[in-house]
Structure formats: C-alpha cells, structure tokens
Amino acid sequence: MSSFAILNTAFRGLSAARAGIDVTGQNVANVNTEGYTRQRVQQSATPPLTQMGLGRLAHSARVGQGVEVDGIARLGDLFLEARVRQTASGEGYASVRAAAFRAVEDVHGEPSDAGVAAALQDFWGAWQDVANSPGESAQGWVVVERAGALVDRIADGRARVESAWQQSRTGAGSLAAEVNTLAAKVAALNSAILDGSGQGGAVNELVDQRTLVTAELARLTGATTSGNPDGTVDVLLGGDLLVDGNRVTEVRLAGATSLDGAAGAPVHLEWAHRPGSTVTLEGGELAGHLSALAPAGSGGVFADAAAGYDALATAIATQVNALHATGRTPSGEAGGDVFTFEPGRSPAAGLRVAVDSPGQLAVAADGAGALDGSVADRIAGLGLASDGPDTVWSAHVTQLAVRSSAAGHDAQIATAAAGAATNDLLSHSAVSLDEETVNLMQYQHAYQGAARVLTAVDEMLDQLINRTGRVGL
Known part of the structure; x- marks a missing residue:
C-alpha cells in the first residue's frame, strides 16, 4: 500500500475514534435523561482494494483501507x-x-364513632330507653333525634360515594x-x-x-x-x-x-x-x-358501596315500620311509619323520618296499656337480629374490607412487577458512567494511535520528498 493510502487509513481511524468520543459524550450528557437509551458506534473494517481503474491489482497480500462508521446503534431491547x-x-x-x-x-369510616354503625347503636339504645321508661316524653324525643341523626349519616355517606363516583368519572x-x-x-x-x-x-x-x-x-x-x-x-x-x-x-x-x-x-x-x-x-x-x-354487581366499586347504603336504608325502614305498626301511641292510635322515602330518589338519599314528636311513637302493644313498652323493646332488639339492619350493614362493610384488601394486594404485586421490569430495562439500556469512562479512554487512545500513524507517515513522506537523492547529507 502506498504512503498516501496509509494517510487515508489513518484519517478513517481518526474519524471513527472521534465519532466514538462524540457518542460517548452524548451518553454522558444524557445520563439523567428519562427514557434515554445508551448508544454505540457501529464499526466495520474496510476491505482492501481489488481493482483500480480498469485494471485488477496483482494477487499479492493486500492490507485493508481502515475502518468504516456504519451507524450509531440504539442499545434498546424490544422484549424488555x-x-x-x-x-x-x-x-x-x-x-x-x-x-x-x-x-x-x-367514606364509610368503619369502625369509628362517626360511622353508621355507631349511629345504629345510638338509635337502638334510644328505643331501649323508651321501652324501659314508657310514657316519658324525654326518651321519646331522643328517639326522634337519633332517628334524624341516623338518616343524615346514611344520606351523607351515599352522597359522598356519589361525589367519589363523579370524581372518578371526571378523571x-x-x-x-x-x-x-x-x-x-x-x-x-x-x-x-x-x-x-x-x-x-x-x-x-x-x-x-x-x-x-x-x-x-x-x-x-x-x-x-x-x-x-x-x-x-x-x-x-x-x-x-x-x-x-x-x-x-x-x-x-x-x-x-x-x-x-x-x-x-x-x-x-x-x-x-x-x-x-x-x-x-x-x-x-x-x-x-x-x-x-x-353498575352494582358488575364490579363497580362506587355503585356497590351506594347499594350497601340503599340496602341498609331499606332494611331500617321496612323492619322498624313493620314492628311499629303493631303498636299503639299514648293516645291509643295505631302506629304509623317511622320512616318514609322521598319519591324519585334512591332509598339512602330519600330516607326521611316520618315522626316528629314522642306522641307519634307506638311503643305499647295493642291492649297492653299506655305504660307498656314491649313494641319499643322489640324494635330495640332489631339491633341484635340475625337479619336486622346491623347485620345487613356489617355484611356490607366486611365484604368491602375483603375486596379492598384484595385490591390493595393486587396493586402491590403489580407495582413490584412494574418496578422489576423497569429495572431490568434500565440495567440493559441505561447509561453507566463507569462503562462510558472506559469507552472514552479506549476511543481517546484509538484517536492518539491514529494521529501517531499520521505523524509517522508525514515523516516518511518528508524523508521521501525532501531528502531523497541527497546522499551524505
């Protein structure tokens, strides 16, 4: 190979080394860039010339022409x-x-003093106080007040579930x-x-x-x-x-x-x-x-929660009204509804207290006299009934807790899997400063080597051009 061809080979080496340094610098600059995938210069050896002009070169040992920069590879992994x-x-x-x-x-806040379960206990307790002291208006007023508090708590819980549903839909x-x-x-x-x-x-x-x-x-x-x-x-x-x-x-x-x-x-x-x-x-x-x-029954978290409030409201109104209808008020009249529903609304949102004074409470059994409290005692007993409102609410809250726990566990597993997948991808494609430092040194030495070849060829050409024929000098 001629000296001029060697110059071209050395130049190709310089260009390849410089490209490697450029790519290494790009990697280092983006070490903290989200989503950046490290890159590498793709190189291949340039084959020797086999033909020049119209003539084929002699079959003698021929050296290649240096290196080619084929491209810059992105070291990603499609599978990862x-x-x-x-x-x-x-x-x-x-x-x-x-x-x-x-x-x-x-929203449910169970168990707590501000939950529906606590309001139910207060409500049944008020009826028990009436049963223990029939004819006392003070205890009757407590029943009316506790009934109103229970209705408000149920309506508030369902309204907050509706609000959560609306936020989710907006999201x-x-x-x-x-x-x-x-x-x-x-x-x-x-x-x-x-x-x-x-x-x-x-x-x-x-x-x-x-x-x-x-x-x-x-x-x-x-x-x-x-x-x-x-x-x-x-x-x-x-x-x-x-x-x-x-x-x-x-x-x-x-x-x-x-x-x-x-x-x-x-x-x-x-x-x-x-x-x-x-x-x-x-x-x-x-x-x-x-x-x-x-919707409820189709995996809907909010609709199932709202259905729980509706089921509780329906159970309270149905069971309390049924027992209250068997009693007599202090004036001897048959007991009317303690709870009613506002038309056009869901049971929990439309539940209303129908009594507004102790005189409307039918706590005595028919024919037992004004001082009888057996009906009130039976209503208070709904709190312990196997199919009573408390049982309905407890089953709903328990089922919610189980489903919530399972969902939380699934989320933890999914998060761990996503983290592992991300780490695997980063370990393969993210920039390593230690690795880039080694690469930089390699390209730097390659550049210096190619430059040294240029210097050597330059000295050879100087000797050939400027000193040939000058014997003895």
Missing part, C-alpha cells in the same frame, strides 16, 4: 420494552382500583383526552422518524421519545404496539388501531354522568368517529376507572 408496557398496564389498572376502594372505605374523561394527545404525539414521532431515516439521519433520540409515549399509553389504556418495516409503530387498543403510522383514531368517554344513571348507561370508552362502538381496554388506569364506575 414490551414487558415494561405490559406491567405498566397492569399497575395502572390495579392502582386505580385500589384507590377507589380506599376512597369508599374512607376518566381527562385520561381519555390525554390518550388522544399521546396518540397524536406517537403519530408525529412516527412521521419524524420516517423522514429522518429516509434522509439518512440519526433518529435514536426520537425513538426514545416514542418509547416513553407508548409506555405512557400502555399505563393509561393497556395499549400494545406493533413495529413496521419502515421504522414506524402502530398502537392498538383491543386489536383496533389507535395509531396507524401518522394517522390517529380518537376516542372519547361516553355513558352516564351520574351514579344512579350508570345502571342503564354504563360509562365506557368509544371511538369518536363511530358513536356506540365501544373500545376494548385490556388494562391501564382508564380501564380501572371504567371498572370502578361500573
């Missing part, structure tokens, strides 16, 4: 990235469900809008990546950004991705395309806007261009919200 998206989907769903159960448990609507925004970002990044690749530019950073966005979409909706040969990706929800290259199909939230309306029109996600066409979600925070917003 897919696992991160999958576990993020599970974590998003489980965390929202667990949060919904915690919100409902906070779901915000997430649906965010899904459309993120999908548009993926489509824009697809276009940028396609253009950059077509022009021979580096698109690794754009791919990193797209990976972050698709992971966020997976956390929100359980979306999956499918790569295309041109470098773009499609995003799918339940097998249908949310993002197709640079095109986006938007979604929107539809269904009931109140808890009581959810039974007839469950809240759901649908395609914006096809009203009524439900989007199938396989996980994610949005699916968690839709699950919590579902």
Whole structure:
C-alpha cells in the first residue's frame, strides 16, 4: 500500500475514534435523561482494494483501507420494552382500583364513632330507653333525634360515594383526552422518524421519545404496539388501531354522568368517529376507572358501596315500620311509619323520618296499656337480629374490607412487577458512567494511535520528498 493510502487509513481511524468520543459524550450528557437509551458506534473494517481503474491489482497480500462508521446503534431491547408496557398496564389498572376502594372505605369510616354503625347503636339504645321508661316524653324525643341523626349519616355517606363516583368519572374523561394527545404525539414521532431515516439521519433520540409515549399509553389504556418495516409503530387498543403510522383514531368517554344513571348507561370508552362502538381496554388506569364506575354487581366499586347504603336504608325502614305498626301511641292510635322515602330518589338519599314528636311513637302493644313498652323493646332488639339492619350493614362493610384488601394486594404485586421490569430495562439500556469512562479512554487512545500513524507517515513522506537523492547529507 502506498504512503498516501496509509494517510487515508489513518484519517478513517481518526474519524471513527472521534465519532466514538462524540457518542460517548452524548451518553454522558444524557445520563439523567428519562427514557434515554445508551448508544454505540457501529464499526466495520474496510476491505482492501481489488481493482483500480480498469485494471485488477496483482494477487499479492493486500492490507485493508481502515475502518468504516456504519451507524450509531440504539442499545434498546424490544422484549424488555414490551414487558415494561405490559406491567405498566397492569399497575395502572390495579392502582386505580385500589384507590377507589380506599376512597369508599374512607367514606364509610368503619369502625369509628362517626360511622353508621355507631349511629345504629345510638338509635337502638334510644328505643331501649323508651321501652324501659314508657310514657316519658324525654326518651321519646331522643328517639326522634337519633332517628334524624341516623338518616343524615346514611344520606351523607351515599352522597359522598356519589361525589367519589363523579370524581372518578371526571378523571376518566381527562385520561381519555390525554390518550388522544399521546396518540397524536406517537403519530408525529412516527412521521419524524420516517423522514429522518429516509434522509439518512440519526433518529435514536426520537425513538426514545416514542418509547416513553407508548409506555405512557400502555399505563393509561393497556395499549400494545406493533413495529413496521419502515421504522414506524402502530398502537392498538383491543386489536383496533389507535395509531396507524401518522394517522390517529380518537376516542372519547361516553355513558352516564351520574351514579344512579350508570345502571342503564354504563360509562365506557368509544371511538369518536363511530358513536356506540365501544373500545376494548385490556388494562391501564382508564380501564380501572371504567371498572370502578361500573353498575352494582358488575364490579363497580362506587355503585356497590351506594347499594350497601340503599340496602341498609331499606332494611331500617321496612323492619322498624313493620314492628311499629303493631303498636299503639299514648293516645291509643295505631302506629304509623317511622320512616318514609322521598319519591324519585334512591332509598339512602330519600330516607326521611316520618315522626316528629314522642306522641307519634307506638311503643305499647295493642291492649297492653299506655305504660307498656314491649313494641319499643322489640324494635330495640332489631339491633341484635340475625337479619336486622346491623347485620345487613356489617355484611356490607366486611365484604368491602375483603375486596379492598384484595385490591390493595393486587396493586402491590403489580407495582413490584412494574418496578422489576423497569429495572431490568434500565440495567440493559441505561447509561453507566463507569462503562462510558472506559469507552472514552479506549476511543481517546484509538484517536492518539491514529494521529501517531499520521505523524509517522508525514515523516516518511518528508524523508521521501525532501531528502531523497541527497546522499551524505
């Protein structure tokens, strides 16, 4: 090989080493950048010339022409990235469900002095006091007051459940809008990546950004991705395309806007261009919200809680009114309803106290006299009945606690799985300063070596050009 060819080889070595230093510097600069995937220079040896002009070179030992920089590789892992998206989907769903159960448990506040159970005990205790002191108006006033306090507590609990349902629906609507925004970002990044690749530019950073966005979409909706040969990706929800290259199909939230309306029109996600066409979600925070917003009996956290309050209100009114109807007031009249329901409202929200004075309380059995308190005693006994209101409420609270505990456990497992998947991806693709320091030293020495080759060739050419023929000098 001629000295001039060696100069070209040394120049290629300098360029490759400089490219390696540039990429190493980029890695170090982005060590704390979220979603950044470390990069490496891809190099290959340049083969020797076998032909020059119109003639083939002689068959003698020939040295290659140095090194080629083939590109800059992004050291990601498609399998680990897919696992991160999958576990993020599970974590998003489980965390929202667990949060919904915690919100409902906070509303119930059991056991506590401010809970419904305490109000029930006070109510039965007031009836027992009347049974022990029939004819005393003071105890009768306590019954009226305790009945009002119980009604208020039940109505307040259900109203707070309705408020929690509304907050969850508002959150779901915000997430649906965010899904459309993120999908548009993926489509824009697809276009940028396609253009950059077509022009021979580096698109690794754009791919990193797209990976972050698709992971966020997976956390929100359980979306999956499918790569295309041109470098773009499609995003799918339940097998249908949310993002197709640079095109986006938007979604929107539809269904009931109140808890009581959810039974007839469950809240759901649908395609914006096809009203009524439900989007199938396989996980994610949005699916968690839709699950919590579902009707009672269909996994709906808030609707089941509201149904518990309604069942309690119905049990109290039905059982207390039935026993009270068998008694007689101090004036000898048959007992009327202690509780009524306001038409057009749910039992818990519409429960009302129908008596407003001790004279309306029928505490004596028919024919037993005004000083009899047996009916009041039987009403007080509802607090210990196996099918009484307390039992109805206790069963509801117990079931809620069990489901909440299970949801919390699922959330912990999902969070641990998501964390493990993220750590695995980071261990493979995140920047290691120690590794980059070693690489930097390698490229630095390579650059120095190539520069030394240039110096040596320069000295050789100087000897050849300027000193050839000058014998003895």
